[in-house]
Amino acid sequence: MSGRAAARGATPPLWTAAEAQAATGGTGPGGWACHSVSADTRSLAPGALFVALSDVRDGHDFVADALKAGAAAALVSRIPEGLAEDAPLLLVPDVLEGLRALAAAARARMSGRVIGVTGSMGKTGVKEMLRLALGCQGRVHAAEKSFNNHWGVPLTLAAMPADTDYAVIEIGMNHSGEITPLTTLARPHVALVTNVAPVHLAHFASVNEIARAKAEIFAGLEPGGTAVLNRDIATYPILDRAARRAGARLIRFGAAGRPELRLQRARVCDRATVIMARAFGQDLMFKLGAPGRHLALNALGALGAVAAAGADIGQAALALGQWTAPAGRGARWVVRLGTPEIDGSFVLIDESYNANPSSVEAALELLSSVSPRDGQGRVSRGRRTAFLGDMLELGPEEERLHAGLASLPALADISKVHCAGPRMKALHLALPARLRGEWHEDSAKLASRVPRLVDAGDVVMVKGSLGARMARVVDALRRMGDARPDETAPEDA
Known part of the structure; x- marks a missing residue:
């Protein structure tokens, strides 16, 4: 979580045990204080309150790991096996409701x-x-x-x-x-x-x-x-x-x-x-x-x-x-191939986090606005290439909505569109021959083809719903060379 940086020692704790117990009605040993709140042991910082949510997996299975990693305490609805009797736990009837009570108290103060x-x-x-x-x-x-x-x-x-x-x-x-x-x-x-x-x-x-x-x-x-x-x-x-x-x-x-x-x-x-x-x-x-x-x-x-x-x-x-676009939502990378001065590079626009007809249209407009570079790779002219994965949760109109992307004006400035997924086959078939690239049944197969579809000087955009897992294609593109965030200063007005 963010704010203006301040030294840990100069700031009061986020929650003391007494404050958290009062907010949630929870019970457990006192004496602890936390400086952050986390539900993920992979990113948990020392001094955090670990929240044992049950989502894909039961967070109670990770309480011991969280405390070992330096968590100040854990918000739980039962005491996990194997913990010491004095383990710093905030025990509530329901973890999500306890978290909501803590949130309400934070908003009130x-x-x-x-x-x-x-x-x-x-x-x-x-x-x-x-x-x-x-x-x-x-x-x-x-x-x-x-x-x-x-x-x-x-x-x-x-x-x-x-x-x-x-x-x-x-x-x-x-x-x-x-x-x-x-x-x-x-x-x-x-x-x-x-x-x-x-x-x-x-x-x-x-x-x-x-x-x-x-x-x-x-x-x-x-x-x-x-x-x-x-x-x-x-x-x-x-x-x-x-x-x-x-x-x-x-x-x-x-x-x-x-x-x-x-x-x-x-x-x-x-x-x-x-x-x-x-x-x-x-x-x-x-x-x-x-x-x-x-x-x-x-x-x-x-x-x-x-x-x-x-x-x-x-x-x-x-x-x-x-401001720069967040990862998966327009973040840009420069991928340097071999020796940059000799082998050149290409630009990667990562839009792999989500997709719907409107956001695909915006992403294609963005791709059409970025200039490729000629004379760098195997082909004489740099290209604008789109890798598109399925748009999910579109209901009975999904085939029509996918095929309808073929009529978007921004495609006039794009060289090739490669597709992945059963729904994107409708777009693949609707595209004119000059634009129709490869179609594969899933993103893993399309990712395996990436080195043959991209060259130095190109501008490449990857877009798809999260469930289409187009991040695989992004990863394959980044592995083609030395991928670094595009930190080139914005152009002058």
């Missing part, structure tokens, strides 16, 4: 501003924008990973220091009714909805239903709170009505109409986006340290949330020049 972020796409990226944008103006708390579900949100809140100035809480869902308990726990002062897109259609009858589910975030909005909404999306009226019913003040962002933050122009460069906007009646020009028109809208949404939280958007906009 915090006097800063809370920003809740939801949407079909861009939640994690916007969360990271807000971390940067607000980090120069106060102490920011946000999860390091995409902790946005029924255990991730309470885990993020439980780990929030009492002196947090700004908390950014990412809230996700794939069924109706999932956001309401999370937003009522977080009680945001600002609720930002990045967009609404046709995702999770296996669980919803329409995009309008998805919008209504996203609008649940307003159920937990603090009195006098603000809703920050994307004015450009077709389902905006649904969000607008829900926000007004909740008594929210509105801040809109977009390129159409007269929103409070209006995008006038986004100049997409290879490594940056220069954004010209009208913000609250004033001209605003700033740079985002990553390319993409869709990112320009996300940045304006983030600035709307900054303003709603009472922070300075000028300072925030300046800070966004340092």
Whole structure:
């Protein structure tokens, strides 16, 4: 979890045993204090409170390992075998409910501003924008990973220091009714909805239903709170009505109409986006340290949330020049082949974390904006190549939605599209011959073909739903050479 760095010894503990027991009604030995909260022994820091959640595996099986690794205590619903009688345990009837109680206590003692972020796409990226944008103006708390579900949100809140100035809480869902308990726990002062897109259609009858589910975030909005909404999306009226019913003040962002933050122009460069906007009646020009028109809208949404939280958007906009896309969501790598001066390199854009029709369109637009380099590899011209895996949870329309990607305008600037997965076969068959690359039944087989499909000078983008495991293709591409994050300074305006 983040905030402005401070020495461990100069800060009070996150929770003492007495405070945690009072918050949860738990019992157990006293005398311990923790400085963080974790549910994963692989990333647990010494001095953490280990939360023995039961998800894929029962966290109680890892309590001994957590204590051995330096955990201050463990939140449990039963005493695991083999532990000492005086082991530092916080015993509660149900671990998840105990975690939620700890989260509620953390929220109650915090006097800063809370920003809740939801949407079909861009939640994690916007969360990271807000971390940067607000980090120069106060102490920011946000999860390091995409902790946005029924255990991730309470885990993020439980780990929030009492002196947090700004908390950014990412809230996700794939069924109706999932956001309401999370937003009522977080009680945001600002609720930002990045967009609404046709995702999770296996669980919803329409995009309008998805919008209504996203609008649940307003159920937990603090009195006098603000809703920050994307004015450009077709389902905006649904969000607008829900926000007004909740008594929210509105801040809109977009390129159409007269929103409070209006995008006038986004100049997409290879490594940056220069954004010209009208913000609250004033001209605003700033740079985002990553390319993409869709990112320009996300940045304006983030600035709307900054303003709603009472922070300075000028300072925030300046800070966004340092933002880079998170891993799996547009992170860029340069892969150097052999001797860089002789064998050259290619650029890898990692979009492997998730996919739906709208986000694939945005990713292909991003790929089309990045310039390949000629004369470096076996072929004389550098190419733009897409590796696409299945888009999941699209319901009965999945075949049509996959095939429909073949008509996207951005494909005009792309050389080849290679596909993996049974659903992506529909796109493979719909592509014109010049674009149709290879199709394989799964990402493992496509990954094995990578060295024959990529060359120096190319720009390569990998996209797919998490369950399609397109990270295998990313790993195969990175193993082709010396892969390093693309830290080249953004282009000048």
